[in-house]
Amino acid sequence: MxxxxxxxxxxxxxxxxxxxxxxxxxxxxxxxxxxxxxxxxxxxxxxxxxxxxxxxxxxxxxxxxxxxxxLRVVPGAKAALVRLARCYEIALVTSRNPESKAGTEYWLRAKGLPYDQLHFNDDKHALGIPYHAFIEDRHEHAHLIAETGATVYLLTRPWNAAPLAHPNVLRVETWDEILDHLL
Ligand SMILES: [Mg+2]
Incomplete structure (x- = not known):
């Protein structure tokens, strides 16, 4: 329950x-x-x-x-996801082509990354999933998801340096910072 x-x-x-x-x-x-x-x-x-x-x-x-x-795991991601999975249902949502499904599932298992759902879809905001929050690195995805009402944590990368344009999008530098917000 x-x-x-x-x-x-x-x-x-x-x-x-x-x-x-x-x-x-x-x-x-x-x-x-x-x-x-x-x-x-x-x-x-x-x-x-x-x-x-x-x-x-x-x-x-x-x-x-x-x-x-x-692939290598982003520093801090595994420890953070393990902790977050105790409090949240983890929905992994990727723009990867579904031809990567077997490799992606293999990698997640091999790296010990916990999750409850796995979706291959570029329209992350339009899947009808009631996200409480979302962790993303693409500026455009972050803003579309923010429109659904979720809080979006945008991990700073060179390609997302443009100013943020929605109050629900928050810029973070590390997974530790995400834990500070979500735990
Ligand atoms: Mg990404």
């Missing part, structure tokens, strides 16, 4: 739980010699930085089917 009453905490995966951007930039470097620095990534769109559509499709296909099994 008590567990069913937990409020729902939405959590993104890439660049919130998993160090995906670092891995993707390493793939562009190794496969195509394209050198991208994290700090230049003021847009989360690799094609802005010289990656062709064909290269992007190939890299994401490899990422989704194989490489996503090997």
């Amino acid at each position: 008590r567990r069913r009453a937990r409020p729902i905490l939405g959590v993104d995966i890439d660049n919130v739980l998993a160090q995906s951007d670092a891995c993707l930039r390493a793939m562009f470097r190794e496969l195509y010699g394209i050198m991208l620095d994290e700090h230049q990534m003021t847009r989360y769109d690799y094609m802005t930085y010289g990656v062709t559509e064909e290269q992007l499709v190939r890299v994401f296909q490899l990422f989704n089917t194989e490489v996503c099994r090997t």
Whole structure:
């Protein structure tokens, strides 16, 4: 009974739980010699930085089917999620292509990251899930989710530096800061 009453905490995966951007930039470097620095990534769109559509499709296909099994966990994310899972129903909501489902589930299990629901959908705000709060790194997603009434914690990344434009979106630097808000 008590567990069913937990409020729902939405959590993104890439660049919130998993160090995906670092891995993707390493793939562009190794496969195509394209050198991208994290700090230049003021847009989360690799094609802005010289990656062709064909290269992007190939890299994401490899990422989704194989490489996503090997990602590093964002510092502090695991300990925080374990604590939050005692108080919240954890709904992982990712824009990843569903072809990554097996690899994503493998990685979550391998890293010991607890969750109750897992959704592959780019329209995170439109799934009818009554989020109490959401943890996200994409500026546009954060603002769409904030419109549903949830509080959104936006983990600072180079690509989300634009000013915040909704009172429900709060900028945070670390998972520890998120725990201060949610526990
Ligand atoms: Mg993300």
